[in-house]
Amino acid sequence: MTTRLYTHPVFLEHLTPPGHPERPDRLRAIERVLDDEAFSALDRVEAPEGDEATILYAHPEDFVGRVRAAIPETGIVSIDADTSASPKSWQAAVTAIGAANAAVDDVFEGRAANVFVAARPPGHHAEKATAMGFCLFNTAAIAARYAQEKHLAERVAIVDWDVHHGNGTQDIFWDDPSVLYCSTHQMPLYPGTGAKSETGAGNIVNAPLAPSTGSDTFRDAFL
Structure with missing residues (x-):
């Protein structure tokens, strides 16, 4: 069985201000790499629009309503200092x-x-009731809950290796031992969370790394 790839043109229509680090060019860069012959075996499928009810697996209804209400009809609006939305952001x-x-x-x-x-948009900074760090909803957290709700997964592991700590995912599963959250990330760095001492219900494992950490140390963090 080959690896399946999901993407969709609408992801390029989530617009951010000029020069913003989380902009459509990030996805275009991935697309250019995956167009190489080395990835010809990928099973490429257009992403389906999700069931909005599943957002409630990770976020309260009033928060979801606030995000929807913040989506502009034209232009770009700021959700917070780092997070923006445009007319196609909800879709x-x-x-x-x-x-x-x-x-x-x-x-x-x-x-x-x-x-x-x-x-x-990305997701791991979105907390239960806070959109932040370029993120509106916590996609990984929703998918983890979806695995539990639909497929009756007893335990789910989320392994996060972004340079920034996934404070939102940690927040959502902080006291839930049915979900293991493991993160490697640079520290000190935004958002300032992710210390080793942050362990939740014993289900949070943080491996903060110093700036310029090399590959050997990075690999050792997974041991």
């Missing part, structure tokens, strides 16, 4: 959730051995 966010949940279905139901989702 992009819901489609990103749809792709992640479809990836869960594909693996549990045997249609793919593994799945890569190339989507925007």
Whole structure:
């Protein structure tokens, strides 16, 4: 079985201010790499739009309503100092959730051995009731809950190797031992969370790394 790839043109329509680090060019860069012949075996599928009800697996209803209400009809608005939204941002966010949940279905139901989702906006900084760090909703957290709700997964592991700590994912699963959250990240760095001492219900494992850490130390952090 080959790796499945989900993406969608709407992800390029989630717009941020000029020069913003989380912009459509990030996804275009991934697309250019994956267009190489080395990735010709990828099973490329257009991401489906998600079921909005699944957002409630990780976020309260009033927060979801506030995000929806913040989406502008024209232009770009600021959700917080780092996080922006444009007219297509809601559709992009819901489609990103749809792709992640479809990836869960594909693996549990045997249609793919593994799945890569190339989507925007990102998610791991979005806390239970706070959009932040470029993120509107926590896509990974929703997908983890989806695996539990639909496929009755007893335990789910989320392994996060972004340079920034996934404070939102940690916040959502802080006291839930059914989800293991493991993160490697640079420290000190935004958002200032992710110390080794932050362990939740024994289900949070943080491996903060110093700036310019080399590959050997990075690999050792997974031991």
